[in-house]
Amino acid sequence: MNMNLLRQYLKTGFRVFLRYKIQLSIAILGLAFSLVCFVPTVYWLHHETTYDRFYSDAKEIYRIYAVEKGSGKVNEQVPGLLGNELLKYFPVLKASAGFVTEQLDYQTEGNDYIQLKTLCVDSAFLNVFQQSCVYGDMKQALQMAGNIVLTETVASRLFGTAENAIGQKLEHSLSRIFGPCTVTAVVQDSPANTNLPFDAIFNFPALQDASMIMSTPEQWQYYNNNLYVKFYPQANSEEFEQQLRDFTSRIKKNTDIELRMLPISDVRHKLNRDLLFTLNFIRLLVISGILLMLSALFNFLNLYLGLFRQRINEFRQRMIHGATSRQIISQMMFELICVVSLALLIGAFFIFLTRPIVSNLLGIVMPTPQLLYFSLLSGLGIMLFVLLFSLIPCWKMNQLITRNMAERKISNQPMLQRIAISFQLAVSIVFIIAASVTMMQMRFINQKDLGFDRSGIIQLYSENMKLDEHKATIRQQLEAIPQIVNISATDYSPDKNATMTTEVEWSGKQSHKKPVFQWLFADANFAKTFRLKLIAGRWWEEGQNENRKVVLNEEAVKVMGLSEPVGSIIRMNPFLITNDGVAPMEEYEVIGVVNDFHSHSLRSRIHPTIIRTGLENIWYIRVVPGQEQEVMQRISSILTDIDISLTDTRLTLLDEVYDRLDYSEQIGLKLFSILAIVCLSISLFGIYAIASSTTQKRRKEIAIRKIFGADIQNVVRMFVCEYSLLVVFAAIVALPIAHYVMYRWLHGYAYHTNIPWWLPVMVFTGSITLVLFTVLGHVLKAAGSNPAKVVKSE
Numbered sequence: 013m014n015m016n017l018l019r020q021y022l023k024t025g026f027r028v029f030l031r032y033k034i035q036l037s038i039a040i041l042g043l044a045f046s047l048v049c050f051v052p053t054v055y056w057l058h059h060e061t062t063y064d065r066f067y068s069d070a071k072e073i074y075r076i077y078a079v080e081k082g083s084g085k086v087n088e089q090v091p092g093l094l095g096n097e098l099l100k101y102f103p104v105l106k107a108s109a110g111f112v113t114e115q116l117d118y119q120t121e122g123n124d125y126i127q128l129k130t131l132c133v134d135s136a137f138l139n140v141f142q143q144s145c146v147y148g149d150m151k152q153a154l155q156m157a158g159n160i161v162l163t164e165t166v167a168s169r170l171f172g173t174a175e176n177a178i179g180q181k182l183e184h185s186l187s188r189i190f191g192p193c194t195v196t197a198v199v200q201d202s203p204a205n206t207n208l209p210f211d212a213i214f215n216f217p218a219l220q221d222a223s224m225i226m227s228t229p230e231q232w233q234y235y236n237n238n239l240y241v242k243f244y245p246q247a248n249s250e251e252f253e254q255q256l257r258d259f260t261s262r263i264k265k266n267t268d269i270e271l272r273m274l275p276i277s278d279v280r281h282k283l284n285r286d287l288l289f290t291l292n293f294i295r296l297l298v299i300s301g302i303l304l305m306l307s308a309l310f311n312f313l314n315l316y317l318g319l320f321r322q323r324i325n326e327f328r329q330r331m332i333h334g335a336t337s338r339q340i341i342s343q344m345m346f347e348l349i350c351v352v353s354l355a356l357l358i359g360a361f362f363i364f365l366t367r368p369i370v371s372n373l374l375g376i377v378m379p380t381p382q383l384l385y386f387s388l389l390s391g392l393g394i395m396l397f398v399l400l401f402s403l404i405p406c407w408k409m410n411q412l413i414t415r416n417m418a419e420r421k422i423s424n425q426p427m428l429q430r431i432a433i434s435f436q437l438a439v440s441i442v443f444i445i446a447a448s449v450t451m452m453q454m455r456f457i458n459q460k461d462l463g464f465d466r467s468g469i470i471q472l473y474s475e476n477m478k479l480d481e482h483k484a485t486i487r488q489q490l491e492a493i494p495q496i497v498n499i500s501a502t503d504y505s506p507d508k509n510a511t512m513t514t515e516v517e518w519s520g521k522q523s524h525k526k527p528v529f530q531w532l533f534a535d536a537n538f539a540k541t542f543r544l545k546l547i548a549g550r551w552w553e554e555g556q557n558e559n560r561k562v563v564l565n566e567e568a569v570k571v572m573g574l575s576e577p578v579g580s581i582i583r584m585n586p587f588l589i590t591n592d593g594v595a596p597m598e599e600y601e602v603i604g605v606v607n608d609f610h611s612h613s614l615r616s617r618i619h620p621t622i623i624r625t626g627l628e629n630i631w632y633i634r635v636v637p638g639q640e641q642e643v644m645q646r647i648s649s650i651l652t653d654i655d656i657s658l659t660d661t662r663l664t665l666l667d668e669v670y671d672r673l674d675y676s677e678q679i680g681l682k683l684f685s686i687l688a689i690v691c692l693s694i695s696l697f698g699i700y701a702i703a704s705s706t707t708q709k710r711r712k713e714i715a716i717r718k719i720f721g722a723d724i725q726n727v728v729r730m731f732v733c734e735y736s737l738l739v740v741f742a743a744i745v746a747l748p749i750a751h752y753v754m755y756r757w758l759h760g761y762a763y764h765t766n767i768p769w770w771l772p773v774m775v776f777t778g779s780i781t782l783v784l785f786t787v788l789g790h791v792l793k794a795a796g797s798n799p800a801k802v803v804k805s806e
Contacts, residue, residue, distance in 0.1 A: 025350055029351075040351060053301040064276045069142075073275075091265075094260070109133065116128060120180070138153060143161070143200070146164050158194060159214075161213040163199060165201050288676050303691075317429075327413045331414070344406045449758065495636045506611065517584075535554075545607040562603070563603060564605050564620075571620040582600050584598060615760060699783060731791040
């Protein structure tokens with residue numbers, strides 16, 4: 013292609029843009045905004061499915077976890093002794109690494125306090141999870157008990173440089189037992205997409221051998237260890253998995269569990285139950301993004317090919333003046349490439365403009381290089397799609413251009429154009445239904461009675477052991493604040509996994525049944541603070557030793573089948589284990605029954621709950637309504653005055669904690685609403701532009717119909733029927749799909765709303781109304797034209 017011809021193509025393309033600026037602007041913006049919606053969702057899916065794959069030998073690393081035989085309950089942790097036993101029995105294993113994650117408070121020799129996410133590991137950790145060394149000897153970094161490895165950011169913050177950090181001493185809450193720890197190496201910060209985020213890696217000697225605090229049988233019943241194993245290359249992991257299942261039973265160490273394993277890349281979404289967004293939710297958004305992209309592409313092709321049809325006379329004149337068919341097709345393809353490139357540039361600009369908002373919304377880091385890579389890859393795919401699907405229509409149009417005028421027939425909208433419009437409308441209807449059902453479920457959740465009054469409650473939580481040390485002082489000073497009504501301590505938090513057990517017995521229990529009960533530890537003020545309703549009996553009395561007294565919820569009474577629950581005796585395992593590994597059952601008296609209440613998300617049913625005293629490490633503070641923020645500021649000041657290390661204590665309104673449980677639904681509502689608006693806008697603007705070109709093209713047909721007796725109503729009715737049929741076809745496809753998808757989504761909740769019969773009717777009626785309103789102006793203008801002038805001009 014010579015420069016003169018290229019210059020001519022550019023000039024022609026610019027004139028075409030000025031002439032058809034409305035239609036082209038609709039096509040460009042539709043494609044650009046669909047790219048803005050598509051690229052972040054695809055990057056999000058990639059981010060979530062590549063967790064820990066940055067390890068060079070990630071394919072050989074697997075997570076080991078346990079499943080209780082009786083209840084089927086999944087336990088992410090396993091006994092600390094298991095790793096060495098597996099290495100002893102299975103030669104296919106190259107290494108094993110166990111660790112626990114702790115939020116520890118550290119103090120430097122200069123008395124600087126810092127709280128670090130610490131992996132308390134065994135000495136083999138770096139054999140499984142190799143780290144990128146910044147400074148130090150990684151081979152010896154964790155060989156000695158008390159050795160600690162810091163990330164580059166932490167080392168620079170505490171000691172100025174990574175080199176200065178080596179050999180430095182750090183005190184922490186475990187130093188009273190094992191002495192201060194020594195910095196032996198500095199590594200690069202952990203990536204964002206890892207299941208093992210850390211600020212420090214600490215060699216904790218009691219992780220696998222806890223003989224100083226419990227016997228060997230006790231250790232086999234104690235689940236505290238996150239265990240990973242690493243296979244030799246070419247090892248048969250499937251055979252190992254089969255033998256792993258009953259391993260603890262075969263070696264007669266623990267007969268109550270079965271062992272399972274997962275590839276490290278599957279751990280995040282198959283084992284982690286605390287995620288705000290499930291992988292299915294993310295995949296659904298990616299599918300939605302693909303549908304939106306296809307809708308925008310079809311709209312783009314419809315509009316642009318429609319413009320080519322309107323320019324047939326222009327192309328004919330060019331051929332008369334010597335242009336070849338190849339040059340005409342080249343010009344069409346060149347114009348397409350230019351317009352698509354402009355749409356992609358606009359889309360990329362808005363992707364990077366909205367990146368901080370999207371990143372904050374989804375809770376992920378979106379680095380510029382990776383986002384640019386996905387934008388370029390998506391842009392290339394869009395360009396190839398447009399060129400591929402426009403090549404044949406452009407070739408056929410070239411054939412039409414070469415025909416004599418007398419050979420051209422009056423035709424209605426091409427079938428492919430109708431299909432494309434119906435597809436866009438179908439996608440819009442699916443998004444509208446999805447957004448509507450999500451909004452209904454959110455309203456249902458907000459209006460659902462949780463069984464207690466969560467307003468006006470502040471949650472105070474810290475993993476800092478200093479909170480427990482100063483508990484009496486803190487409570488005394490908090491009680492002196494006049495806006496505080498009640499204070500309660502418990503182990504319950506809506507955003508944490510509940511403690512579950514099947515080791516409960518009562519009079520009349522059938523031996524073959526092992527229902528799962530939730531244990532909830534609370535103090536004497538729990539019922540008052542949460543304003544629970546006492547159905548029968550009483551709560552604990554403050555200051556009394558009632559460790560063997562429990563309170564049940566209504567569901568627990570129902571499961572046990574107790575007609576007179578108050579005064580009943582139940583037997584439970586209180587976490588204590590004898591030297592022979594057998595857990596003793598102790599008797600507890602039921603002193604009260606409270607109403608059922610939702611301790612967690614509405615996705616889960618209310619569990620039969622046994623409430624008892626003990627393990628109270630989370631505080632709840634009920635305050636006078638409207639005084640929450642002022643009280644939180646005063647509490648922060650009190651904690652800092654008592655101990656500077658309590659600065660990191662988390663103070664959160666309980667309302668906000670529960671709102672976070674529904675964060676995925678809130679995001680889903682926003683995203684589906686955006687998708688619905690964008691897709692419907694693309695469809696309606698596309699229909700508007702197509703209606704404009706179609707009525708213009710069919711002016712002669714309308715004129716001939718009017719000459720033969722058709723009035724304006726007949727002409728309008730013809731167009732109304734044509735466009736209504738497009739909506740009908742779209743609804744026939746979209747409504748069953750939308751109903752099925754959202755029905756399945758709703759049934760992921762134990763408590764949910766239902767899809768009302770009137771919703772699809774309303775969406776269908778609204779879609780027809782919007783489409784007809786969009787095209788009505790063009791139709792009335794065409795129907796009201798003078799047939800004599802039209803025939804003469806044609």
